[in-house]
Amino acid sequence: NAGVTQTPKFRVLKTGQSMTLLCAQDMNHEYMYWYRQDPGMGLRLIHYSVGEGTTAKGEVPDGYNVSRLKKQNFLLGLESAAPSQTSVYFCASTQSVGKGPGELFFGEGSRLTVL
Amino acid sequence: QQQVKQSPQSLIVQKGGIPIINCAYENTAFDYFPWYQQFPGKGPALLIAIRPDVSEKKEGRFTISFNKSAKQFSLHIMDSQPGDSATYFCAASIFGNQGGKLIFGQGTELSVKP
Numbered sequence: 001n002a003g004v005t006q007t008p009k010f011r012v013l014k015t016g017q018s019m020t021l022l023c024a025q026d027m028n029h030e031y032m033y034w035y036r037q038d039p040g041m042g043l044r045l046i047h048y049s050v051g052e053g054t055t056a057k058g059e060v061p062d063g064y065n066v067s068r069l070k071k072q073n074f075l076l077g078l079e080s081a082a083p084s085q086t087s088v089y090f091c092a093s094t095q096s097v098g099k100g101p102g103e104l105f106f107g108e109g110s111r112l113t114v115l
Numbered sequence: 116q117q118q119v120k121q122s123p124q125s126l127i128v129q130k131g132g133i134p135i136i137n138c139a140y141e142n143t144a145f146d147y148f149p150w151y152q153q154f155p156g157k158g159p160a161l162l163i164a165i166r167p168d169v170s171e172k173k174e175g176r177f178t179i180s181f182n183k184s185a186k187q188f189s190l191h192i193m194d195s196q197p198g199d200s201a202t203y204f205c206a207a208s209i210f211g212n213q214g215g216k217l218i219f220g221q222g223t224e225l226s227v228k229p
Contacts, residue, residue, distance in 0.1 A: 004158070035219075040124065042204060043159070043219040058216065090158050104151075104217060106158025 002026050006091050006107035013081045013114045021076040021110050023091030031094045032074040033058075033104070034066060036087040043090065049074055081114045088112075118142055119207050121220025128195055129228050136190045136223045138205035143186070145207040149217070150179065150190050153202045162203070163190075195227045 004025045013019055023032065033048040035058075045058030049068040063085060065077045074093075078085055088111050092104040121138045128134045138148075149164035165172045165179040165188065172179045176193040192199055205220040 033217075040221055042121065042221040045216060045218070048216065059218070092158070103149075103161045104159075106160065108156070108158050 004091055004093055004105050004107040006089075006110045008110060009108070010111050011113070013078075013112065015082060015114060017081050018077070018079050019081065019112075020078075021089055021091075021112075023074045023076070023093075023107060025072055025074075025091075025093040025105070027093060027095065027105065028071070029093035029095045029105070030071075031102075032068065033092045033094075034064070034074065034076045035090045035092065036060065037090060037109070038087050046076065046089075078112075081112075083114045086112060086114045118218050119205060119220040121205050121223060123223060124221065125224045125226075127226045127228065130196060132195050132227070134192050134195055134199075134225055134227070136203055136205070136225070137187065138189065138207075138220050139185075139187045140207045141186070142207070144209050145218075147208045148179070148181065148188050149206050149208075150177075151204045151206065151219075153204065153222075155201075159204055192225075195225075197227045197229050200225055200227050 007022045030051050034046040035043040037043050044060045046064050047066040049055050052071040055066045067075045088109045090109050091107045094102040094104050119140050126134050150162045151159035152162040153159040163174045163177050167183045178191045181188045203223045206217045208217045
């Protein structure tokens with residue numbers, strides 16, 4: 001019973017490098033989200049998707065891109081990493097049934113350090 | 116600009132105490148207010164949620180109090196235990212908003228001493 005799986009769990013990048021974080025969910029959820037967690041800042045929404053093939057900007061989208069080519073996967077890309085993107089990234093999913101956001105199910109996080 | 120403001124940032128209580136965490140929001144369109152609990156090295160998990168048609172909701176030792184006129188809500192943990200030590204996040208969303216963007220507060224790190 002995997003739920004939401006994030007890969008990789010840890011990564012160290014140099015400034016300017018690119019990388020992709022993968023989120024996979026096996027609950028057939030429509031909605032998927034990428035958040036970043038920083039001390040004193042809580043969880044801030046980067047991008048989200050309301051279904052396969054759709055994406056939308058959240059609170060802090062700059063410097064990130066996303067894709068949702070398959071319903072079960074949501075990819076977060078950093079084209080040119082910056083030290084300000086050092087953070088813990090969380091993916092989440094939910095199955096909204098038209099009555100609201102529903103319970104978000106989170107992965108265990110991906111810790112990214114940009115040197 | 117933080118739409119949901121949470122305080123305190125950290126909290127230490129003795130076992131059996133009643134920690135209280137407060138949140139305030141600005142957007143009057145918000146009508147769904149969940150609390151999430153996060154243990155070290157794990158993702159957050161839903162603890163309890165409330166809608167503004169009630170002023171209080173209780174689940175076990177956890178209670179949400181809601182004050183619509185003040186645009187504030189709080190989490191109370193009765194008879195707190197060391198196992199409650201975690202980071203707690205309040206959040207807000209618009210219940211009927213398809214896609215349900217959840218906006219989180221800054222988080223409160225709770226430590227319950229034995």
